[in-house]
Amino acid sequence: MRVKRLLPNASLFREAAKILPGARLDLMRWFSSHARNLPWRRKKGLRRDPYAVWVAEIMLQQTQVATVVPYFEKWMKTFPDVAALARASESEVMRAWAGLGYYSRARNLHRAAGLIAEQGSYPATALAWQALPGIGPYTAGAIASLAFDAPAPILDGNVVRVFSRVFALNFLPENGREQREAYWKLSGIWAAGKHPGNANEGLMELGAVVCKPAVPLCGACPLQSACVARKRNWQETLPPVKQRQKVEIVTGAAIVLKNRNRVLLETRPQNSFLAGHQLFPMFLDKKVRDWRKAFAKRFPECVKEQVGSGTVKHSIMSKRYVLEVFLTTFIGRSSLKNTGTESPKSTWVSQDRVDEILTNSLARKIWKAVKD
Numbered sequence: 432m433r434v435k436r437l438l439p440n441a442s443l444f445r446e447a448a449k450i451l452p453g454a455r456l457d458l459m460r461w462f463s464s465h466a467r468n469l470p471w472r473r474k475k476g477l478r479r480d481p482y483a484v485w486v487a488e489i490m491l492q493q494t495q496v497a498t499v500v501p502y503f504e505k506w507m508k509t510f511p512d513v514a515a516l517a518r519a520s521e522s523e524v525m526r527a528w529a530g531l532g533y534y535s536r537a538r539n540l541h542r543a544a545g546l547i548a549e550q551g552s553y554p555a556t557a558l559a560w561q562a563l564p565g566i567g568p569y570t571a572g573a574i575a576s577l578a579f580d581a582p583a584p585i586l587d588g589n590v591v592r593v594f595s596r597v598f599a600l601n602f603l604p605e606n607g608r609e610q611r612e613a614y615w616k617l618s619g620i621w622a623a624g625k626h627p628g629n630a631n632e633g634l635m636e637l638g639a640v641v642c643k644p645a646v647p648l649c650g651a652c653p654l655q656s657a658c659v660a661r662k663r664n665w666q667e668t669l670p671p672v673k674q675r676q677k678v679e680i681v682t683g684a685a686i687v688l689k690n691r692n693r694v695l696l697e698t699r700p701q702n703s704f705l706a707g708h709q710l711f712p713m714f715l716d717k718k719v720r721d722w723r724k725a726f727a728k729r730f731p732e733c734v735k736e737q738v739g740s741g742t743v744k745h746s747i748m749s750k751r752y753v754l755e756v757f758l759t760t761f762i763g764r765s766s767l768k769n770t771g772t773e774s775p776k777s778t779w780v781s782q783d784r785v786d787e788i789l790t791n792s793l794a795r796k797i798w799k800a801v802k803d
């Protein structure tokens with residue numbers, strides 16, 4: 432091939448049908464001797480534990496393997512099976528997840544555990560997994576194939592990179608429907624054969640440890656004889672670079688209200704920023720110009736002085752939150768007025784327990800700003 436493919440066409444799938452069965456065998460042979468020993472890969476009897484595969488796949492969304500391993504080990508001790516997870520309270524689940532970020536993953540895992548425990552068995556197909564909260568097509572395919580050996584396609588960044596290089600695809604799934612379907616179709620061809628679980632996991636492994644983004648280790652790659660990028664020296668330019676998402680800056684303010692040895696925490700309302708988390712009262716309102724005035728209006732029982740304790744910066748997805756942090760003393764007896772646009776549930780918490788209660792990094796940064 433002389434040029435990179437700018438769009439999928441019939442010749443791509445003819446080529447894939449010819450090349451992939453042999454490449455698949457080569458890759459599975461390589462995987463049987465090179466697979467990393469990861470805790471979720473251990474088998475229970477002859478099969479992989481669907482619970483372990485599922486928990487790991489959810490943790491691995493947006494998080495590196497090295498970070499996930501200790502969390503996974505601890506999680507499996509705390510909630511060794513789906514019934515234990517279903518029985519746990521939301522705050523126990525959030526505590527075990529604290530530090531991994533993207534907390535909706537934990538909430539969905541917990542909700543899905545409740546549904547599976549109620550049904551009494553795990554779904555066995557990708558489609559049935561997709562019906563559970565927090566499980567998209569990639570995760571469903573990965574769980575169904577890895578845990579149940581179902582011939583389900585998978586598509587993550589690693590798989591895209593390998594296919595893009597092997598077939599010289601100069602486009603990405605996010606470029607359009609036709610492009611996305613082409614990648615899924617290639618993955619479907621890949622999965623349709625013996626031992627789809629091993630074939631899929633081997634493909635992900637290859638993308639993670641050999642066909643790396645910056646410097647692929649082509650000399651050690653089982654797909655080197657099939658790979659167009661290697662033949663043409665196109666590894667550096669394939670896959671094409673993603674358009675960078677614009678980062679939106681969101682400014683706001685948070686206040687730590689002290690009352691003797693207690694501080695005020697609020698449970699963020701449903702459908703709001705960090706819903707369900709315990710956080711210090713905050714404003715993220717573009718219309719507010721003077722945070723001190725806004726807090727004084729919302730908590731008139733505070734002493735007048737609100738001491739500025741610096742600025743906290745925190746990124747979540749494509750947003751960068753820049754929050755001014757204030758510290759003040761609350762002198763009212765009780766009756767907190769919720770005069771903000773949202774009505775969060777407020778609780779006074781002993782200062783000694785704050786570290787243990789706060790499960791998200793933004794709240795911890797705010798707490799650190801007033802403690803330091």
Ligand code: SF4
Binds near residue numbers: 597648654
């Ligand atoms: S030969 Fe190189 S570029 Fe091609 S799939 Fe293997 S590691 Fe990736």
